[in-house]
Amino acid sequence: MTTLENYTLGRWHAGSGDQQELYDASTGEVIALAHPEGYDFASILDYGRRVGNPALRKLTFHERGRMLKALAFYLQERKEQFYELSYRSGATRADSWIDIEGGIGNLFANASLRRKFPDKPFYVEGEPVGLSKGGTFMAQHLLVPREGVAVHINAYNFPIWGMLEKIAVNLLAGMPAVVKPAVPTAYLTEAVVREIIKSGILPEGALQLVVGSGQGILDHVTYQDVVTFTGSAATGRKLRAHPRIVEEAVPFTMEADSLNAAVLGLDAKPGTPEFDLFVKEVRKEMTAKCGQKCTAIRRIIVPSTLLEDVQIALGKALSQTTVGHPLAEGVRMGALAGREQAAILRDKVRRLAERTPIVYGDLDTVNILGQERGADAAKGAFISPILLLNERPFEHLDSHEVEAFGPVATLMPYKDTAEAVRLTNLGRGSLVTSIATNSAEVAQEFVLGAATHHGRILVLNEEMAKESTGHGSPLPMLIHGGPGRAGGGQEMGGIRGVEHFMQRVALQGSPSMITAITQVYQPKAKQIEKDKHPFQHYFEELEIGQAYVTHKHTVTEADITNFAQVSGDNFYAHVDETSLEGTLFTGRVAHGYYILSKAAGMFVDPRKGPVLLNYGLDECRFTKPVYPGTTIGVTLTVKEKIGQEKRDETDVAKGIVRWLVEVTDQTCETVAVATILTMVKKKNQE
Structure with a gap:
């Protein structure tokens, strides 16, 4: 058993207050202790602004990118130690790959993104704007790194990817970060940060870690800082309304769990490749990471004439999902992150099941493998995949409002594509939705109707299936976020993501002066x-x-x-x-x-x-x-x-x-x- 430490103010140290126990998700064994209190957040943020920020700001985009590349290679060489620890979170090797190598992949991707920027500490954006007839007065937009700190408040489901996908962007932009992971899986974040600090690749002050409670951290943010949050929509709304966020107009981006949907197109009948791809994708998204993905499929929307076919096919697919200890042979789905998460999930499913019955799975009983490795159905956080049926989805609205954060989804029918759009949009904003269809007409009608309510839309068909990254995979070069319930924010997104950590200024002057400032020649300049x-x-x-x-x-x-x-x-x-x-x-x-x-x-x-x-x-x-x-x-x-x-x-x-x-x-x-x-x-x- 280890006691987790924080890395702040240039040193490792434990917090204070009562110890919080962190558990193995499969065995219930206590594996680490965390001290939730004892943080001087005013000093921590000041240290980042005073020490880390100047060191990063003076580097060019290319230098920052090379720094990310070196860090990615360094962590890649040490990934196996992260896998060994990740199994304690209930994640299988495949689940851990998403978290570990997916996170490292974000470092590589953002390192490559440096080539889209100049070899300068700032970025000249867009075309010059002429402001006078004679051409002696003009404007140019310029982006410079903010002088503050990026505060990242992360969820428990992706303790490595959640950190790396965010810091990759703020470091490329030239801002330091303070990372606050969720406590239940903070032992994984701490392990990665230890290696990052040991590498010496980042300047001092570029990264600080708080493994305990983050209570009070927002009391000290300023307008030069940026806050990002990943987690429940309810918690995100509270943080966004924090007086300091409001008073200082602190940029706040929120990526919240949402009721993502998968739609089976009218043309995708049994026997078509799209039908089979749809069933495979739904099963994968329900069970990968035990359904604890912000992008997981929660609503399965299918033509009413195919409702029974899909239910039978999904039941058959889910029955092949063996549950148990991540290291046990044959296991395809591990445990939830902890018993607290499992208890919350069961409460949500019981609420859903009041009007939409469970048609596959058992909420209270699950057969597990891996007892020889200590897997314990009573002490662990295991649960069966659960499929519910909502035959009247326009009347029984809980399916569009209550999210059970685990291997749980609800099947529901629709009559035509316009109705499928309406059902999808009842989720009031999601991170991603997908449609399986080989019909361009169906795809266009759906996308144009649903685009206002979703951050990303995947059109799944046979042509792209072999190379598709899938419904649930956020990609570094694309935005990750969504409107409404999904938080209204954007993460990553290539250049767009980097710009979030920079200040845009409209620079006005003569062509010669703007040329001298930006080091980009402007027409009519000397x-x-x-x-x-x-x-x-x-x-x-x-x-x-x-x-x-x-x-x-x-x-x-x-x-x-x-x-x-x-x-x-x-x-x-x-x-x-x-x-x-x-x-x-x-x-x-x-x-x-x-x-x-x-x-x-x-x-x-x-x-x-x-x-x-x-x-x-x-x-x-x-x-x-x-x-x-x-x-x-x-x-x-x-x-x-x-x-x-x-x-x-x-x-x-x-x-x-x-x-x-x-x-x-x-x-x-x-x-x-x-x-x-x-x-x-x-x-x-x-």
Whole structure:
């Protein structure tokens, strides 16, 4: 037996107050003790703001991302010790994989997300906004890390994933975190944090852990902090209404348990792949992690003509779910996280069963495997999968209002897709819903009707089934949250998630000043001219705003004809002057891609130099027709520089340069504009 410790103010220490016992979910054995009191939350939050925040803020997105990558590899190498501990929570190997490797996977995913950001501590968002006719007054949105702390209040069902999926995002954004896991499974969170601190990968103050009660932590948050909560909707509403949250306008995101639904499409009849996939998905979501998933399926909505077929098929599928100790051979579903959770679940099921009878499973009796490993039906938190039937789902509304947080779901019928949408939406907001259908018409009607009530919608059919991550899998690059009962918040979501921990400011000024601040060249800003071609400069030597003006070229009919022959682009406007009546053109017009190609020929320096290759094209617009006789010139300007990491010791040190290409005619009007990318060698190869 161990006593759990907190990591705050740069040290490990136990709390105070009466000891709280933490139990093995299968055997009922006491496995750890936690002290719920003795926390100086004002000092803990101040430490994060004062020590952790400056250390993270000064790092660039790329440096933070590499930090996450190193941490992911470090934890991956030590995952087996987490699995051994996770079995004590009642989770099988497959359940623990979601929690452990799913959490580590979030670190990897957010580490890769760094490439979507610049190699800077801040992020320039979106396109510049012109605010004046002459172009000397403009605006640009900028995001910087907040100066506070991310306070994460997590649920008991995913003690590792719940922490890692959140801190991966706030650390990439440049904010430190204080993590408050739910006490029943805090021993898993503590084990992971011990390894994180031992690794030395994170700056001091970037992560603090409180394993006991979080009572009073919100009394000390400020408007620079961010609070996230995962758990019951009732608790979340209380926290969101905390006076300090309201007074300081503290950003608060809530991801609450919701009554997620799975719908069987009208076309998915027995014998179709979609019918079989639906039954398999429902069984999996009811029993994975013993149904203790915020995304688990609680309502099973099927065509009224198929109600009996689905009930029989689900009963058969659920009967193959063996329950017992997670380490016992043949066990497919373990225990709930604890006896307290099992007692609450049974109360909820009894309430549901008053009007919607249990048609599969037994609330009070379950046959378990693994007694030789200490599994005890009386002392453990085992329960049978439970399927209820609500034949009048528009009248018996408990199915849409009461959530039994475990391997419990309610079967209910519908007549048409519009009715399926109404039933799904009676849950008043969920994290996810899914529909099994191979009909595009059914899918479109359902999605457009249900989208306002759900954070994520999965359309399940045979085409995508082999690669689908499934109904219940939140993904780092997609939002995880939902409206209404689901909390109204969003977690993860790629760049969207990172932005939640940053402050957006609308920056106004002259193009030259905003260029200097953001290190991204803005049109009309002052340019820098140097004595040699920019392609002869190494990456470090190039300056934002450095420009090169080319010689001129007059476009001829021969240019257009030759380009048509070489490219094979014989669009009538380029080659057939007799077909122009009723068009926008007054004569044969040059190909847009000829203009871009010719521009490249005009600005490229043919000599060997630091430029390694053309990396691609980000944006391109052809803004004015170019006819034979038009004289064009090009201005090439360094728009942005993005350093790249060396893959290994033999790799060349280099970076990506984004160039603004502006092509103008003899009247000084722009005829084409593009952003091209080149890979440029660094002078310093260390």
